[in-house]
Amino acid sequence: MQVLRLGTRGSKLAIWQAEYVARQISARMPELNIEIVIIKTKGDKILDVPLAQIGDKGLFTREIENELLANRIDLAVHSMKDLPSVLGEGLALGAVLKREIPQDVLISPQGYTLQTLPQGAVIGTSSLRRIAQLKALRPDLELVNMRGNVETRIRKMHEEQLDGIILAFAGVKRLGFVDSISQIIPVEQILPAVGQGAVAVEIRRDDVPVRSILESINDTECWLETSAERAFLAELEGGCQVPIACLARVTESKVLIEGLVAALDGSQVYKDSVEIELPLDYEFLTDFSVRQATVRQVKEAGQGLAASLLRAGAGQILEEIKGLGD
Incomplete structure (x- = not known):
């Protein structure tokens, strides 16, 4: 592989992220020629309507994913918080880069x-x-x-x-x-969106060569944090934009996961947290089976946190919000 085609939205921030990923890859594999391909998404075209009123998953990703599946690009760079919690058939996360402050x-x-x-x-x-x-x-x-x-x-x-x-x-x-x-803003006042501050690289699930390239730029800590957050979102998510927040933070050998579901008017806020222990050598999870087991562990913790909020009453809020879109 001599040319690596990298798909992205055309906003200044998206271009920054794409160039950031390209620099990280080039620093490790300078022989690769990386081509940045700009793709316009539905979310880029509808600028005068609140996102919640559009009510569409994949607003900023679907067109890019279509190009990926059609083999017109080799990888896609996204803001992690724009990615649906469950990726489409044939797609997978290839890497998550070191996270910026998520607040x-x-x-x-x-x-x-x-x-x-x-x-x-x-x-x-x-x-x-x-x-x-x-x-x-x-x-x-x-x-x-x-x-x-x-x-x-x-x-x-x-x-x-x-x-x-x-x-x-x-x-x-x-x-x-x-x-x-x-x-x-402190997270005690406003909890961030799932994946906020993280740059995600999406690939075709069966593309082993590209997956191997991206392995060198993947940040284990951010991968674990965002895996927990996305599992939390997947457990809660319906078919519309909803006030859901989650932040996972790796500290020493633990992961603290905080999650929130709120009523649209702020009158009800369901918030809880869970902390789990990680293997002492989590930063060096080079063994695939060990790493997969650790990712499963944080995902299960995220799902469990979401389930506890549902039991506490968050489920009723989500049902009411879904009903507004019917």
């Missing part, structure tokens, strides 16, 4: 934090996950729909004279807007 941030022209925002402040976000948690934390805030890339949202914030916008730290940092951040 959300507040960008405010006045330098506010969530605590110092004035009564009735106007905040821009289109994420149901963020909206539900913000309403639970600060029910006085006025929340307005805000979509687009990082630059677009910052521009709209100033044009519409908003008091702030909520974004993911990873995208803000990767596009060079760290100096605009007013607050990195």
Whole structure:
């Protein structure tokens, strides 16, 4: 294999991620010629409607996956949080790169934090996950729909004279807007989306040569964290956008998994956590069977956490939200 075709969306952040993956591969296999192929997705074409109203899984991935399955590209680079919790037939994760800080941030022209925002402040976000948690934390805030890339949202914030916008730290940092951040929001206040801050590389399931190439850039810690989070989401997920959040963190030889399901208006929030022990040598899981067993362990913990939230009452919230789309 001399040319490796890498598929991606065309946004600045997506291009950054694609180039990041390309650099990581090139550093280990400089003989490869990596070609970046830009593919437009449905989510890129519909910019004036909140994502929750579109109600479609794979908004930012399906067209890229179709190109992958058609063998017109060799791998696809995504923001992990855009990937459906269950991949399509014939597809698999090939690698997950080292994670950026997964938290959300507040960008405010006045330098506010969530605590110092004035009564009735106007905040821009289109994420149901963020909206539900913000309403639970600060029910006085006025929340307005805000979509687009990082630059677009910052521009709209100033044009519409908003008091702030909520974004993911990873995208803000990767596009060079760290100096605009007013607050990195603690996970105790807003729990991030599943996979937030992680870059995922998707491949054809049976493509052994590409899988072998990607093995060298895979980050074991991030793979374990996102495996737990995606298992949590898969256990809960229905057919619509819902306020679900989950964050797994590897610390020493443990994984702490925190999960949340909230009502759309923030009136009910179901939140819990679980901690599991890992093999002492988890960073060096080179034996395939040992690594697979460890991944199964964290997935089961994520599923168990989701099941406990369902038993506590989160299932009723999810059913009510699904009913709104019928």
